[in-house]
Amino acid sequence: MSGQQRFAELHLDRVQRAFGDTVALKGMDLTIKGGEFVALLGPSGCGKSTALNCLAGLLPLTGGRITLDGKRIDDLPPEKRGFGMVFQNYALFPHMSVRRNIGFGLSMRRTPKAELNRRVDEAVRLVQLEEHQHKFPAQLSGGQQQRVAIARAIVLEPPLVLMDEPLSNLDAALRLEMRTEIRRLHQSLGLTTVYVTHDQEEALALADRLVVLRLGEVQQVGSPEEVYAHPVNRYVAGFMGYRNMIPVTVTSQDGERTTVRADGVELVGVKREELTEKAVAAVRPEDFAVVTETGANTLEATVEIVEYHGREQAVQARLRNGGQLHVRTSSRLASGDTIRLKVPVERVLVFS
Amino acid sequence: MTAVLSPRDRRSLQRASLKHRLAEKGVDRVLWLLVPGAVFVALLFVYPFLYGLQLSFQPKGGGNPFQNYVTFFSDPYLADTVWITLRLGLPAALFNVLASIPIAFRMRGRFRGKRALTTLLVIPITLGTVLTAEGLLAFFGPTGWFNRIWMALGADEPARLTHNYWGVLFSLIITGFPFAFLLTLSYLSGIDPTLEQAAATLGASKRQRFRTITMPLLAPGLAVTFCLSFVLAFSVFPSAVMVGNPAGETHVMSIAAYETALRDNDFAMGSAIAMLMALVMLIVIGVVLIWRTTLYRGATGGKG
Numbered sequence: 001m002s003g004q005q006r007f008a009e010l011h012l013d014r015v016q017r018a019f020g021d022t023v024a025l026k027g028m029d030l031t032i033k034g035g036e037f038v039a040l041l042g043p044s045g046c047g048k049s050t051a052l053n054c055l056a057g058l059l060p061l062t063g064g065r066i067t068l069d070g071k072r073i074d075d076l077p078p079e080k081r082g083f084g085m086v087f088q089n090y091a092l093f094p095h096m097s098v099r100r101n102i103g104f105g106l107s108m109r110r111t112p113k114a115e116l117n118r119r120v121d122e123a124v125r126l127v128q129l130e131e132h133q134h135k136f137p138a139q140l141s142g143g144q145q146q147r148v149a150i151a152r153a154i155v156l157e158p159p160l161v162l163m164d165e166p167l168s169n170l171d172a173a174l175r176l177e178m179r180t181e182i183r184r185l186h187q188s189l190g191l192t193t194v195y196v197t198h199d200q201e202e203a204l205a206l207a208d209r210l211v212v213l214r215l216g217e218v219q220q221v222g223s224p225e226e227v228y229a230h231p232v233n234r235y236v237a238g239f240m241g242y243r244n245m246i247p248v249t250v251t252s253q254d255g256e257r258t259t260v261r262a263d264g265v266e267l268v269g270v271k272r273e274e275l276t277e278k279a280v281a282a283v284r285p286e287d288f289a290v291v292t293e294t295g296a297n298t299l300e301a302t303v304e305i306v307e308y309h310g311r312e313q314a315v316q317a318r319l320r321n322g323g324q325l326h327v328r329t330s331s332r333l334a335s336g337d338t339i340r341l342k343v344p345v346e347r348v349l350v351f352s
Numbered sequence: 353m354t355a356v357l358s359p360r361d362r363r364s365l366q367r368a369s370l371k372h373r374l375a376e377k378g379v380d381r382v383l384w385l386l387v388p389g390a391v392f393v394a395l396l397f398v399y400p401f402l403y404g405l406q407l408s409f410q411p412k413g414g415g416n417p418f419q420n421y422v423t424f425f426s427d428p429y430l431a432d433t434v435w436i437t438l439r440l441g442l443p444a445a446l447f448n449v450l451a452s453i454p455i456a457f458r459m460r461g462r463f464r465g466k467r468a469l470t471t472l473l474v475i476p477i478t479l480g481t482v483l484t485a486e487g488l489l490a491f492f493g494p495t496g497w498f499n500r501i502w503m504a505l506g507a508d509e510p511a512r513l514t515h516n517y518w519g520v521l522f523s524l525i526i527t528g529f530p531f532a533f534l535l536t537l538s539y540l541s542g543i544d545p546t547l548e549q550a551a552a553t554l555g556a557s558k559r560q561r562f563r564t565i566t567m568p569l570l571a572p573g574l575a576v577t578f579c580l581s582f583v584l585a586f587s588v589f590p591s592a593v594m595v596g597n598p599a600g601e602t603h604v605m606s607i608a609a610y611e612t613a614l615r616d617n618d619f620a621m622g623s624a625i626a627m628l629m630a631l632v633m634l635i636v637i638g639v640v641l642i643w644r645t646t647l648y649r650g651a652t653g654g655k656g
């Protein structure tokens with residue numbers, strides 16, 4: 001497929017959506033460049049699906065505006081925007097065959113029959129559904145239905161493809177397979193994509209840029225690496241796998257280097273926000289190393305629960321002050337062991 | 353575990369195994385609870401039906417067993433009842449189904465006052481035909497409100513809307529609409545709203561979405577709604593007497609059957625008319641249901 005209508009810039013300007021008294025999306029600002037793969041990430045209720053529906057035109061805005069290359073589009077109904085959308089439940093038309101589902105958008109545009117058939121053939125081949133093209137949606141597996149939904153959205157070569165948690169109804173193995181498939185389609189077709197998910201692994205794997213949302217507000221926008229390694233606040237950190245949030249008191253600050261203390265704990269870490277006295281030190285479970293000697297940035301804890309995960313063990317340990325730690329380690333530990341855990345300074349993030 | 357089972361355990365084991373053995377033969381014992389119901393239906397429906405059927409072949413004067421049917425079709429006063437009843441039943445059912453579509457369409461979403469509006473639309477179902485007929489007489493009668501306004505607007509004579517075809521048709525619409533509306537609403541609510549949203553993102557206008565998505569998925573339900581509405585309207589009796597002209601243009605089949613059986617004391621002929629009534633209904637329903645088999649009838653929830 002070629003010649004899709006590329007755009008330069010899609011701009012969301014203080015986009016707001018309220019449902020009665022509750023504001024689901026509080027003034028979202030975002031610029032999406034043509035060809036980009038952007039993931040909106042957050043737990044349920046964070047406003048990510050609302051944002052997607054606003055982009056698609058399925059929900060009218062209650063404030064702000066959306067412009068495509070400077071042209072205002074938020075007052076257009078969905079059928080005039082021409083964005084492709086993949087729904088969480090696929091929303092395949094149950095009374096139409098796979099081919100007619102995929103060709104639906106083209107026939108609505110009164111595409112000549114020969115061209116319609118050619119493009120549907122191409123889309124069917126692209127998502128590898130040649131054998132199933134004459135079946136009905138109810139005769140397909142979840143993964144195949146997903147492929148139909150994707151083919152139906154991209155056959156129109158839309159300037160923007162919107163995906164609303166498309167993999168959440170699939171089992172784990174299929175989810176990984178379809179994830180790669182979506183990435184492959186994006187790379188080969190270059191379609192600008194906005195992808196909504198609550199799964200940070202999925203977002204990190206797929207997206208060029210991540211938008212982390214919480215309670216209708218954008219927390220951080222950045223490349224997967226930026227968001228993963230340098231979360232801007234404790235909320236994003238928690239979402240990006242910093243499972244250990246140790247409540248601490250700040251004792252000294254030297255530029256970025258910050259020394260913090262709690263009962264039986266003394267750590268040196270990197271400051272990520274302006275700090276007052278009370279703070280949290282965030283550490284990823286896999287950044288702890290089990291060591292034998294005492295030393296700087298080393299915590300002592302007692303192993304409570306050990307889960308076997310193959311190469312690694314997921315360990316729940318308790319600090320002497322009663323705080324809980326999550327640790328992933330390849331050392332073999334047993335419940336009741338007293339261990340020392342060392343963490344590098346740059347892997348301790350201090351948030352207010 | 354001990355090897356010795358208490359008598360109670362042994363009994364429960366046997367009980368379970370009986371259930372399993374029956375299940376293997378496709379017998380579900382719970383379904384046996386339907387036996388009283390089935391007997392009831394047999395006694396009160398199948399038996400009278402078969403009795404009426406055989407009675408219709410025993411004409412009062414003896415002779416040709418088909419004499420009653422021959423009489424029916426050779427007497428225009430009787431034969432015309434088929435046409436008269438269809439002329440009432442088909443338009444009433446069709447109107448009720450078609451009118452319920454846009455209203456049900458609007459009533460799908462959530463909005464303020466939905467419950468009050470639904471109640472208002474459904475109340476006529478609870479009124480009963482007699483009350484509806486009285487209301488119609490008062491409203492559409494020669495001195496009713498409608499004609500007072502009609503005359504005040506400058507009409508020369510009051511419109512004749514009662515004691516004729518129109519009175520009965522109105523009555524059938526008022527009592528039949530809530531029924532059709534409730535059925536249509538439930539069929540429509542069963543269609544996943546994201547299907548229409550998906551069609552919209554694919555460029556389908558409102559009209560195209562209705563024509564290509566909603567209507568095909570709703571049509572099988574509408575066929576059933578039409579059949580039930582038609583059966584209700586076709587067996588019209590009280591309103592044909594009260595707001596119609598039972599000796600003339602609303603001399604429907606049920607009135608003919610009633611008069612023959614209970615006024616003229618010809619039960620055999622009355623049965624024959626009742627049988628013909630059932631036959632006409634079956635033909636109409638059959639045609640509609642055959643058309644329905646050509647439609648998509650699977651799930652409308654959109655999920656696989």
